[in-house]
Amino acid sequence: MKQYLALCQRIVEQGKWVENKRTGKRCLTVINADLAYNVEQGEFPLVTTRKSFWKAAIAELLGYIRGYDNAADFRQLGTKSWDANANENEIWLKNPYRKGKDDMGLVYGAIGRRFPKPNGGSIDLLHQIVEDLTQGIDNRGEIYTFYHPGAFDMGCLRPCLHSHHFSLLDGVLYLNSTQRSADVPLGLNWNMVQCYTFLALMAQITGHQAGIAFHKIVNAHIYEDQLEPMRDIQLTREPFPAPTLKINPDIKTLNDLETWVTLADFEVENYQYHPSIQYPFSV
Numbered sequence: 228m229k230q231y232l233a234l235c236q237r238i239v240e241q242g243k244w245v246e247n248k249r250t251g252k253r254c255l256t257v258i259n260a261d262l263a264y265n266v267e268q269g270e271f272p273l274v275t276t277r278k279s280f281w282k283a284a285i286a287e288l289l290g291y292i293r294g295y296d297n298a299a300d301f302r303q304l305g306t307k308s309w310d311a312n313a314n315e316n317e318i319w320l321k322n323p324y325r326k327g328k329d330d331m332g333l334v335y336g337a338i339g340r341r342f343p344k345p346n347g348g349s350i351d352l353l354h355q356i357v358e359d360l361t362q363g364i365d366n367r368g369e370i371y372t373f374y375h376p377g378a379f380d381m382g383c384l385r386p387c388l389h390s391h392h393f394s395l396l397d398g399v400l401y402l403n404s405t406q407r408s409a410d411v412p413l414g415l416n417w418n419m420v421q422c423y424t425f426l427a428l429m430a431q432i433t434g435h436q437a438g439i440a441f442h443k444i445v446n447a448h449i450y451e452d453q454l455e456p457m458r459d460i461q462l463t464r465e466p467f468p469a470p471t472l473k474i475n476p477d478i479k480t481l482n483d484l485e486t487w488v489t490l491a492d493f494e495v496e497n498y499q500y501h502p503s504i505q506y507p508f509s510v
Protein backbone atom coordinates (compact mmCIF):
# COMPACT_ATOMS: atom_id res chain seq x y z
CA MET A 228 0.00 0.00 0.00
CA LYS A 229 2.89 2.38 0.78
CA GLN A 230 4.40 1.69 -2.67
CA TYR A 231 1.08 2.57 -4.28
CA LEU A 232 0.78 5.84 -2.35
CA ALA A 233 4.41 6.68 -3.16
CA LEU A 234 3.65 6.22 -6.86
CA CYS A 235 0.54 8.42 -6.61
CA GLN A 236 2.60 11.09 -4.81
CA ARG A 237 5.35 10.86 -7.42
CA ILE A 238 2.85 11.42 -10.23
CA VAL A 239 1.34 14.42 -8.44
CA GLU A 240 4.77 15.96 -7.77
CA GLN A 241 6.78 15.00 -10.86
CA GLY A 242 4.25 13.94 -13.51
CA LYS A 243 4.13 15.62 -16.92
CA TRP A 244 0.88 16.47 -18.70
CA VAL A 245 0.24 14.33 -21.77
CA GLU A 246 -2.65 14.79 -24.19
CA ASN A 247 -4.43 11.45 -24.75
CA LYS A 248 -6.15 11.23 -28.13
CA ARG A 249 -8.21 8.09 -27.44
CA THR A 250 -10.05 9.56 -24.43
CA GLY A 251 -9.71 13.24 -25.29
CA LYS A 252 -8.33 13.94 -21.80
CA ARG A 253 -4.98 15.03 -20.42
CA CYS A 254 -3.09 12.64 -18.15
CA LEU A 255 -0.48 13.50 -15.53
CA THR A 256 2.13 10.87 -16.37
CA VAL A 257 5.35 9.27 -15.18
CA ILE A 258 7.35 6.53 -16.89
CA ASN A 259 8.36 3.33 -15.10
CA ALA A 260 7.30 2.09 -11.70
CA ASP A 261 8.32 -1.20 -10.08
CA LEU A 262 6.02 -2.61 -7.43
CA ALA A 263 6.49 -5.92 -5.58
CA TYR A 264 4.09 -7.99 -3.48
CA ASN A 265 5.34 -10.60 -1.02
CA VAL A 266 2.82 -13.41 -1.48
CA GLU A 267 4.86 -15.76 0.71
CA GLN A 268 4.35 -13.38 3.66
CA GLY A 269 0.70 -12.80 2.73
CA GLU A 270 1.11 -9.04 2.16
CA PHE A 271 -2.08 -8.50 0.17
CA PRO A 272 -1.69 -5.15 -1.69
CA LEU A 273 -5.20 -3.83 -1.17
CA VAL A 274 -5.76 -0.07 -1.16
CA THR A 275 -6.94 1.06 2.28
CA THR A 276 -7.09 4.84 1.74
CA ARG A 277 -10.46 4.31 0.06
CA LYS A 278 -12.85 1.38 -0.22
CA SER A 279 -11.53 -1.01 -2.88
CA PHE A 280 -13.89 -3.35 -4.74
CA TRP A 281 -11.41 -6.22 -4.64
CA LYS A 282 -14.01 -8.86 -5.60
CA ALA A 283 -14.48 -7.21 -8.97
CA ALA A 284 -10.70 -7.32 -9.50
CA ILE A 285 -10.67 -11.08 -8.86
CA ALA A 286 -13.69 -11.52 -11.14
CA GLU A 287 -11.71 -9.85 -13.94
CA LEU A 288 -8.74 -12.14 -13.26
CA LEU A 289 -10.98 -15.23 -13.43
CA GLY A 290 -12.32 -14.00 -16.77
CA TYR A 291 -8.77 -13.58 -18.09
CA ILE A 292 -7.92 -17.09 -16.87
CA ARG A 293 -11.01 -18.53 -18.58
CA GLY A 294 -10.40 -16.75 -21.87
CA TYR A 295 -13.65 -14.78 -21.82
CA ASP A 296 -14.31 -12.24 -24.59
CA ASN A 297 -17.73 -10.96 -23.57
CA ALA A 298 -18.73 -8.32 -20.99
CA ALA A 299 -21.83 -10.38 -20.06
CA ASP A 300 -19.58 -13.26 -18.95
CA PHE A 301 -17.60 -10.81 -16.80
CA ARG A 302 -20.87 -9.52 -15.28
CA GLN A 303 -21.85 -13.10 -14.51
CA LEU A 304 -18.56 -13.52 -12.64
CA GLY A 305 -19.16 -10.31 -10.66
CA THR A 306 -17.83 -7.24 -12.47
CA LYS A 307 -19.31 -4.64 -14.81
CA SER A 308 -15.88 -3.27 -15.59
CA TRP A 309 -15.92 -4.26 -19.28
CA ASP A 310 -19.40 -2.91 -20.06
CA ALA A 311 -18.22 0.53 -21.17
CA ASN A 312 -15.32 -0.61 -23.33
CA ALA A 313 -17.49 -3.24 -25.03
CA ASN A 314 -20.57 -1.06 -25.59
CA GLU A 315 -19.73 2.65 -25.40
CA ASN A 316 -16.58 3.16 -27.40
CA GLU A 317 -17.50 4.73 -30.77
CA ILE A 318 -14.53 3.29 -32.63
CA TRP A 319 -15.22 -0.25 -31.38
CA LEU A 320 -18.97 0.09 -32.10
CA LYS A 321 -18.12 0.79 -35.75
CA ASN A 322 -15.55 -2.02 -35.98
CA PRO A 323 -16.70 -4.77 -38.41
CA TYR A 324 -15.12 -7.45 -36.16
CA ARG A 325 -17.47 -6.58 -33.25
CA LYS A 326 -19.90 -9.52 -32.95
CA GLY A 327 -22.68 -7.59 -31.21
CA LYS A 328 -23.67 -6.35 -27.76
CA ASP A 329 -21.10 -7.02 -25.01
CA ASP A 330 -18.51 -8.43 -27.44
CA MET A 331 -14.98 -7.38 -26.43
CA GLY A 332 -13.27 -9.06 -29.37
CA LEU A 333 -9.76 -10.51 -29.26
CA VAL A 334 -8.51 -9.23 -25.90
CA TYR A 335 -6.81 -10.64 -22.79
CA GLY A 336 -7.57 -14.34 -22.22
CA ALA A 337 -9.31 -14.63 -25.60
CA ILE A 338 -5.80 -14.16 -27.01
CA GLY A 339 -3.79 -15.94 -24.30
CA ARG A 340 -5.87 -19.13 -24.18
CA ARG A 341 -6.04 -19.36 -27.99
CA PHE A 342 -2.89 -17.60 -29.13
CA PRO A 343 -2.98 -17.66 -32.96
CA LYS A 344 -0.04 -19.40 -34.68
CA PRO A 345 1.30 -17.87 -37.91
CA ASN A 346 1.00 -21.29 -39.60
CA GLY A 347 -2.59 -21.86 -38.50
CA GLY A 348 -4.19 -23.17 -35.32
CA SER A 349 -3.54 -21.76 -31.87
CA ILE A 350 -1.75 -22.42 -28.57
CA ASP A 351 -3.31 -22.49 -25.10
CA LEU A 352 -0.49 -20.64 -23.32
CA LEU A 353 -1.89 -20.98 -19.80
CA HIS A 354 -2.55 -24.72 -20.07
CA GLN A 355 1.05 -25.29 -21.20
CA ILE A 356 2.45 -23.21 -18.32
CA VAL A 357 0.36 -25.08 -15.74
CA GLU A 358 1.49 -28.44 -17.19
CA ASP A 359 5.16 -27.42 -17.04
CA LEU A 360 5.07 -25.91 -13.55
CA THR A 361 3.15 -28.90 -12.17
CA GLN A 362 6.01 -31.11 -13.38
CA GLY A 363 8.58 -28.77 -11.85
CA ILE A 364 9.64 -27.44 -15.27
CA ASP A 365 10.57 -23.79 -15.84
CA ASN A 366 11.70 -23.42 -19.45
CA ARG A 367 12.63 -19.76 -18.86
CA GLY A 368 9.73 -18.68 -21.03
CA GLU A 369 6.61 -19.55 -19.02
CA ILE A 370 4.80 -16.43 -20.23
CA TYR A 371 1.04 -15.98 -20.27
CA THR A 372 0.72 -13.05 -22.64
CA PHE A 373 -2.21 -11.23 -24.16
CA TYR A 374 0.02 -9.02 -26.28
CA HIS A 375 -0.63 -9.62 -29.98
CA PRO A 376 -0.23 -6.45 -32.08
CA GLY A 377 -1.72 -8.25 -35.10
CA ALA A 378 -5.01 -8.52 -33.19
CA PHE A 379 -5.22 -4.97 -31.80
CA ASP A 380 -7.75 -3.89 -34.43
CA MET A 381 -9.92 -6.92 -33.59
CA GLY A 382 -10.53 -6.00 -29.94
CA CYS A 383 -12.13 -3.18 -27.96
CA LEU A 384 -8.90 -2.22 -26.10
CA ARG A 385 -5.27 -3.23 -26.20
CA PRO A 386 -4.37 -5.24 -23.09
CA CYS A 387 -2.84 -3.07 -20.35
CA LEU A 388 -1.50 -5.61 -17.82
CA HIS A 389 -0.40 -7.72 -20.76
CA SER A 390 2.14 -10.36 -19.71
CA HIS A 391 2.64 -12.67 -16.74
CA HIS A 392 5.98 -14.52 -16.64
CA PHE A 393 6.21 -17.36 -14.08
CA SER A 394 9.52 -18.69 -12.75
CA LEU A 395 10.41 -21.60 -10.47
CA LEU A 396 13.48 -21.29 -8.29
CA ASP A 397 14.33 -23.76 -5.57
CA GLY A 398 10.71 -24.89 -5.32
CA VAL A 399 9.38 -21.33 -5.05
CA LEU A 400 7.13 -19.80 -7.73
CA TYR A 401 7.70 -16.17 -8.77
CA LEU A 402 5.79 -13.87 -11.10
CA ASN A 403 6.97 -10.93 -13.20
CA SER A 404 3.99 -9.04 -14.61
CA THR A 405 4.26 -6.21 -17.14
CA GLN A 406 1.77 -3.39 -17.65
CA ARG A 407 2.13 -0.93 -20.54
CA SER A 408 -0.44 1.60 -19.27
CA ALA A 409 -1.99 2.16 -15.83
CA ASP A 410 -4.96 4.29 -14.77
CA VAL A 411 -3.48 4.63 -11.30
CA PRO A 412 -6.61 5.67 -9.30
CA LEU A 413 -8.89 3.02 -10.89
CA GLY A 414 -7.23 0.22 -12.86
CA LEU A 415 -4.01 -0.09 -10.86
CA ASN A 416 -5.92 -0.49 -7.61
CA TRP A 417 -7.27 -3.75 -9.14
CA ASN A 418 -4.18 -4.77 -11.10
CA MET A 419 -2.14 -5.05 -7.88
CA VAL A 420 -4.77 -7.43 -6.49
CA GLN A 421 -4.64 -9.40 -9.74
CA CYS A 422 -0.85 -9.90 -9.76
CA TYR A 423 -0.90 -11.04 -6.13
CA THR A 424 -3.89 -13.36 -6.58
CA PHE A 425 -2.62 -14.84 -9.85
CA LEU A 426 0.66 -15.90 -8.23
CA ALA A 427 -1.14 -17.28 -5.16
CA LEU A 428 -3.54 -19.29 -7.37
CA MET A 429 -0.85 -20.62 -9.71
CA ALA A 430 1.28 -21.71 -6.74
CA GLN A 431 -1.74 -23.46 -5.23
CA ILE A 432 -2.74 -25.37 -8.40
CA THR A 433 0.82 -26.34 -9.40
CA GLY A 434 1.85 -27.42 -5.89
CA HIS A 435 4.54 -24.85 -5.10
CA GLN A 436 5.29 -22.27 -2.46
CA ALA A 437 4.44 -18.75 -3.67
CA GLY A 438 7.28 -16.21 -3.58
CA ILE A 439 7.11 -12.61 -4.81
CA ALA A 440 5.00 -11.01 -7.54
CA PHE A 441 6.98 -8.27 -9.29
CA HIS A 442 4.82 -5.73 -11.14
CA LYS A 443 6.39 -3.42 -13.73
CA ILE A 444 4.37 -0.48 -15.01
CA VAL A 445 5.59 1.58 -17.95
CA ASN A 446 3.15 4.50 -18.40
CA ALA A 447 1.53 5.36 -15.05
CA HIS A 448 -1.02 8.16 -15.18
CA ILE A 449 -3.79 10.05 -13.42
CA TYR A 450 -6.52 11.51 -15.69
CA GLU A 451 -7.08 15.26 -15.34
CA ASP A 452 -10.54 14.77 -13.77
CA GLN A 453 -9.09 12.38 -11.15
CA LEU A 454 -6.32 14.64 -9.93
CA GLU A 455 -8.24 16.65 -7.35
CA PRO A 456 -9.71 13.72 -5.37
CA MET A 457 -6.37 11.92 -5.51
CA ARG A 458 -4.29 14.91 -4.34
CA ASP A 459 -6.75 16.53 -1.93
CA ILE A 460 -8.50 13.49 -0.46
CA GLN A 461 -6.85 10.11 -0.99
CA LEU A 462 -3.27 11.28 -0.49
CA THR A 463 -4.11 13.05 2.76
CA ARG A 464 -5.24 9.81 4.42
CA GLU A 465 -3.14 7.46 6.54
CA PRO A 466 -3.14 3.85 5.28
CA PHE A 467 -4.36 1.00 7.52
CA PRO A 468 -2.42 -2.27 7.97
CA ALA A 469 -2.61 -4.73 5.05
CA PRO A 470 -5.53 -7.16 5.15
CA THR A 471 -5.22 -10.88 4.31
CA LEU A 472 -6.56 -12.78 1.30
CA LYS A 473 -7.93 -16.28 1.92
CA ILE A 474 -8.39 -18.62 -1.04
CA ASN A 475 -10.45 -21.81 -0.85
CA PRO A 476 -7.88 -24.64 -0.51
CA ASP A 477 -10.18 -26.95 -2.52
CA ILE A 478 -9.09 -25.10 -5.68
CA LYS A 479 -6.52 -27.60 -6.96
CA THR A 480 -6.47 -27.47 -10.77
CA LEU A 481 -6.82 -25.16 -13.76
CA ASN A 482 -10.03 -27.00 -14.51
CA ASP A 483 -11.39 -25.97 -11.08
CA LEU A 484 -10.70 -22.32 -11.98
CA GLU A 485 -12.40 -22.81 -15.35
CA THR A 486 -15.53 -24.50 -14.02
CA TRP A 487 -16.86 -24.12 -10.47
CA VAL A 488 -14.79 -21.36 -8.80
CA THR A 489 -16.72 -18.16 -7.93
CA LEU A 490 -16.04 -15.07 -5.83
CA ALA A 491 -17.38 -17.01 -2.83
CA ASP A 492 -14.06 -18.91 -2.87
CA PHE A 493 -12.17 -15.72 -1.92
CA GLU A 494 -12.34 -13.84 1.36
CA VAL A 495 -10.49 -10.81 2.68
CA GLU A 496 -9.90 -10.67 6.42
CA ASN A 497 -9.16 -7.60 8.55
CA TYR A 498 -9.92 -5.07 5.83
CA GLN A 499 -10.02 -1.60 7.37
CA TYR A 500 -10.51 1.23 4.89
CA HIS A 501 -11.34 4.92 4.54
CA PRO A 502 -14.63 6.01 2.90
CA SER A 503 -15.09 5.40 -0.83
CA ILE A 504 -14.01 7.89 -3.47
CA GLN A 505 -15.69 7.73 -6.87
CA TYR A 506 -13.12 8.43 -9.57
CA PRO A 507 -14.28 9.36 -13.09
CA PHE A 508 -13.77 6.56 -15.65
CA SER A 509 -12.57 7.39 -19.17
CA VAL A 510 -13.75 5.27 -22.11
Ligand SMILES: Nc1nc(=O)c2c([nH]1)NC[C@@H]1CN(c3ccc(C(=O)N[C@@H](CCC(=O)O)C(=O)O)cc3)CN21
Nearest residue numbers: 280283308309312410413414415504505506508509510
Ligand atom coordinates in the same frame (compact mmCIF):
# COMPACT_ATOMS: atom_id res chain seq x y z
N1 LIG B 1 -9.77 4.31 -18.36
C1 LIG B 1 -9.74 3.02 -18.02
N2 LIG B 1 -9.24 2.68 -16.81
C2 LIG B 1 -9.19 1.38 -16.42
O1 LIG B 1 -8.73 1.13 -15.30
C3 LIG B 1 -9.67 0.38 -17.32
C4 LIG B 1 -10.19 0.75 -18.57
N3 LIG B 1 -10.21 2.09 -18.89
N4 LIG B 1 -10.72 -0.14 -19.44
C5 LIG B 1 -10.57 -1.56 -19.20
C6 LIG B 1 -10.53 -1.92 -17.78
C7 LIG B 1 -11.81 -1.81 -17.02
N5 LIG B 1 -11.33 -1.49 -15.66
C8 LIG B 1 -12.10 -0.87 -14.68
C9 LIG B 1 -13.36 -0.42 -14.98
C10 LIG B 1 -14.11 0.23 -14.01
C11 LIG B 1 -13.59 0.41 -12.75
C12 LIG B 1 -14.43 1.12 -11.73
O2 LIG B 1 -15.38 1.80 -12.05
N6 LIG B 1 -14.12 0.99 -10.45
C13 LIG B 1 -14.77 1.69 -9.36
C14 LIG B 1 -16.08 1.06 -8.92
C15 LIG B 1 -16.10 -0.42 -9.02
C16 LIG B 1 -17.35 -1.15 -8.56
O3 LIG B 1 -18.30 -0.52 -8.06
O4 LIG B 1 -17.34 -2.39 -8.69
C17 LIG B 1 -13.81 1.79 -8.20
O5 LIG B 1 -14.03 2.66 -7.36
O6 LIG B 1 -12.85 1.01 -8.15
C18 LIG B 1 -12.33 -0.06 -12.44
C19 LIG B 1 -11.58 -0.70 -13.41
C20 LIG B 1 -9.89 -1.43 -15.67
N7 LIG B 1 -9.65 -1.01 -17.01
Ligand SMILES: O=c1ccn([C@H]2C[C@H](O)[C@@H](COP(=O)(O)O)O2)c(=O)[nH]1
Nearest residue numbers: 249385387388408409410414415418
Ligand atom coordinates in the same frame (compact mmCIF):
# COMPACT_ATOMS: atom_id res chain seq x y z
O1 LIG C 1 -6.28 -3.58 -16.31
C1 LIG C 1 -6.28 -2.40 -16.73
C2 LIG C 1 -6.91 -2.04 -17.93
C3 LIG C 1 -6.87 -0.76 -18.34
N1 LIG C 1 -6.22 0.19 -17.61
C4 LIG C 1 -6.23 1.59 -18.09
C5 LIG C 1 -4.96 2.22 -18.51
C6 LIG C 1 -5.45 3.34 -19.45
O2 LIG C 1 -5.88 4.45 -18.68
C7 LIG C 1 -6.66 2.71 -20.11
C8 LIG C 1 -6.34 2.09 -21.45
O3 LIG C 1 -6.05 3.10 -22.36
P1 LIG C 1 -4.91 2.96 -23.47
O4 LIG C 1 -5.12 4.19 -24.31
O5 LIG C 1 -5.19 1.70 -24.24
O6 LIG C 1 -3.59 2.93 -22.78
O7 LIG C 1 -7.08 1.69 -19.23
C9 LIG C 1 -5.64 -0.14 -16.42
O8 LIG C 1 -5.06 0.71 -15.70
N2 LIG C 1 -5.67 -1.43 -16.03
